[in-house]
Amino acid sequence: MDKTIGDVAAAAVADIPDGASVMIGGFGGSGAPIELIHALIDRGPRNLTVINNNAGNGRIGIAAMIDAGMVRKIVCSFPKSKDPRAFTEAYLAGRIELELVPQGTLAERIRAGGAGIPAFYTPTSFGTELAAGKPTAEFDGRGYVQERWLKADYALVKAETADRHGNLVYRKAGRNFGPLMCMAAATTIVQATRIVAPGEIDPEQVVTPGIFVKRLVRVETPQQEEDLNRAEAVYP
């Protein structure tokens, strides 16, 4: 089994159609799969639903997707950043829909999506406006809010090392949403700095088992969102 597409990110995202839902890993720039995002911008599907913790920063990555008019809706916890112009302008102009989800609820909804759990109860947001319209219940004297699973057509995730079976190891706090999104998408596409032969990753150290990964692309020298923004980069 070899899930490697090669070194060309474009091939890995070539079938993502208009209207798709796309989970994108990363917390701010940490773990953001910039090369896969930019390959998707080159391809240019529209009307996308993007699921990410944030909503872009600067003129690259998810912000550049918004600038390119590709995003219909964002599901995120924190649509603010150092340079949130792309999202802010689109949102205030009514060009983009926002589903605001508390960060831990976002993570658990994605986990539940990948784990086949359609709904769960959490204390988070109980009694707040973000619980409006959602079922609530009391367990052992405390109030909880029912939240639904979250799944997607595609996930774009950045890993440090992959073997050809798709077993993954991440880099530092860049792990964040990666293992959850890999589980929750019908087609998970991973960019990895290194792709090694099966057996070269110690099975004890595997973070995401390959069953959750469909396609691998090697990006040997991945760019960091923060570095690009400090250089005032613009994509395309």
Added chain:
Amino acid sequence: MTDISDIKLSNAQIAWRAAQDIEDGAYVNLGIGFPEMVARYQVEGRQAIYHTENGILDFGPAPAPGEEDWDLINAGKKAVTLNPGAAFFHHADSFAMVRGGHLDVAILGAFEVAETGDLANWSVGKGGVPAVGGAMDLVHGAGRVAVITDHVTKTGAPKLVERCSLPLTGVGCVTRVYTSLAVVDIEGGRFVLREKLPAISMGDLQAVTGATLNLDGPVADLTVPEL
């Protein structure tokens, strides 16, 4: 009446006071912004382990400029370092630590805190782009949920109130408030005054507080070093 701007504690001093209550070996989450300052005043001889929502336990201070690794950041997206014994984990595990009752202390900022323990700290409720991040998760699960804040707003309005007027972050979640004038516990739906600056009278303190300050035993002097 005392002009409280002459006597009130600085943010650093409020952070220092909150740090005195962090036990050796505690697992602690500090909210982004002002609460991050608490880590600077860890008591000599005690070692707390700091959790950041994006997936690190036991991170350390910022690296030297130029040494940043942008995969190694905290919830405020600032570059951090690792202490020996640090661990990485994904977001679902990270918030399991939060909601699952595994943290000993969470210290957060506030727009308003009510005597019921309700907290408002995520939205000023008027248009713009709403953003919540981990605020609504962090108020649930930690053994103690403490707030550090100025006692009043920039315009002088009380931040300790009977009921919050701004959108809530959580209901009945705060257990202690460290302000620029006092230390106040929340017990049984009421504020209980524990410490106050010696320079302010009970009457003047009550006058800048939006709900009754109850007494339950002696009120200690709030004494903090110059920082």
